[in-house]
Amino acid sequence: MASTPVIEVSDLRKSYGGRPAVDRVSFTVEEGEIFGVLGPNGAGKTTTVECVEGLRVPDAGRVRVTGLDPVTEHAATRRVLGAQLQESELQAKLTVREALELYAAFYTRPLDWRPLAERLGLTDKLTTRFAKLSGGQKQRLFIALALIGNPRIVVLDELTTGLDPRARRDTWELIEDIRANGVTVLLVTHFMEEAQRLCDRIAVIDKGRVAALDTPAGLIRRSAGATVISFTPSTRLDDSDLNALPALASVEYKDGRVTLSGTDETVNAVITLLARTHVTAHQLRVTDATLDDAFLDLTKDATDDTTKDGANGDTDDATKEAAA
């Protein structure tokens, strides 16, 4: 992976009605990365990416997209950054072909929409009206429209929400394919499995701040209890022996079964303990913690205050501050 940042966000701040939605967020996205923005509801993910897109004006901080200021150099930014449309932005009666032709006309050097439609499996839907497309087909069209201007970067926000597992997996393959074609992807998601599978690095945003920024594996490693070991011992193990295990994050003894979380060191020490005490472990399982576990660990103090505020505080969702 090349190490040129194509997106730079530093000390970004944005408040709505005096309440901070984004509070000193900083990160950089390197060329060719799939960079994930992950966080609970109301964490400030959409506000952050809308500042990157130039749809919101930051209160403070600096945002650059390939060196451009997305607010003051909006037109130039739109040429390098493709953003996914919201469903409401496309007319129901427009056919897939019309939508592709219309959006291609916005750019001086658009991609040829025919191979793009082919790549996204839309060729046999060209004459179908937008309103008649399935959720997965609509998402594929949105991806096509985000890519039609041949951007270096594409922003995809909650792309697979509402899709069935098959369509979600197909969309993941498309995103990998987009990256393989050299496009940098900024992906906002709620889905841990999606983030774990696709993202090179993830910024976990919580209450308007970056709670952690790392690779998916790094986030898992840094959360307490990255490895889980469970077994049913042939005779009860001594609690003090279990509690003395190195790097132990948690221990539970339930219905004769022991479940421990910790690190590889914990696992090795359990095996030594079993051998030393001549105890047999039945149904021994060692599993990795998932990004889900890490996410809960990293955002565990989150309350839904921000979400509650949002229910009363939304003022301009339909009209973005900086018009496209």
Ligand SMILES: Nc1ncnc2c1ncn2[C@@H]1O[C@H](COP(=O)(O)OP(=O)(O)OP(=O)(O)O)[C@@H](O)[C@H]1O
């Ligand atoms: N236009 C607005 N006016 C007032 N408050 C807003 C506006 N947009 C967002 N907010 C509030 O700012 C906070 C962050 O919202 P944002 O949409 O950025 O979060 P998010 O992480 O994308 O959430 P979700 O996952 O629920 O979409 C929330 O409390 C939200 O209610």
